[in-house]
């Protein structure tokens with residue numbers, strides 16, 4: 477098994493001071509009981525530590541969380557190197573995967589629908605299964621499909637396989653897209669519905685010649701199987717997905733340039749992801765937006781310079797220039813289906829993950845845990 481630690485990870489756990497006020501836990505969107513988890517993991521209680529985390533996504537969080545902003549950033553030792561909490565989490569979940577098992581009866585006899593097979597929906601599904609509910613997950617694109625787009629160098633496929641292996645028998649999967657008109661029917665058929673469909677609508681470049689650009693999902697899924705040796709890939713966007721595309725391009729042999737409309741400090745990508753891209757040779761150009769994309773043999777991208785005030789006002793100037801490249805990747809983010817979410821919330825459906833604005837796996841998981849806790853309490857009250 478590939479591991480993070482060349483030394484015993486238990487030694488890392490042993491460095492924890494077990495603070496009375498654990499800033500690590502206070503900085504974790506999930507509120508993980510980190511001192512207790514480290515104490516258990518450091519003393520041979522890894523499986524108990526994993527179960528205390530309370531969901532199957534600990535290893536995934538270990539890989540993709542912005543740890544400098546969350547647990548590790550909050551740790552009182554962060555200025556002295558900190559404790560590698562994320563790495564401990566990766567290690568213990570890889571060795572002792574979370575075991576999903578019936579643990580209560582609050583939802584016995586209840587039917588629960590989950591719309592969306594991402595981290596948030598599946599966390600909710602697991603917690604309701606543990607309360608003895610009958611759970612159905614509606615997902616047309618395969619489980620964890622968004623996480624599966626993240627390249628292997630950032631999130632190994634085995635980590636996702638380990639999560640999927642723990643979900644066998646937990647729910648019935650219906651490979652169907654739930655539309656707005658389906659919401660009333662779902663609400664009538666189930667005792668509760670949780671909507672966590674994620675950000676399903678990618679932003680385009682919104683320029684003439686857009687059809688010549690490659691959507692990020694297509695680029696990420698196809699490029700890992702081909703060589704781009706000698707090509708020039710231009711990535712439009714400043715988030716983690718843009719960094720993934722650029723790094724993947726470089727690793728596939730291309731020269732990669734990221735174009736971002738604001739300044740470096742305004743990029744939504746995690747600091748560590750930006751640094752990793754830079755270290756791998758990705759070039760960055762700030763304060764530019766694409767205005768035209770033409771194909772004439774190669775691609776010719778026309779860029780306009782911008783003036784930005786932080787993440788506020790953005791002014792596109794008349795100053796334009798052209799760049800030639802072989803691939804232009806549209807990686808400017810995505811949004812949720814706001815009409816679907818609004819109707820769901822009006823109908824009393826629980827919502828979470830990207831549809832609530834959360835941008836990280838930890839926040840998505842936290843939403844799933846919160847909704848499951850609220851529903852469990854509601855069911856428990858009705859039983860009394």
Ligand code: SF4
Pocket residue numbers: 491492493494495498499500501510511550551552553559
């Ligand atoms: S803040 Fe750091 S030292 Fe304190 S309990 Fe959390 S991990 Fe341990």
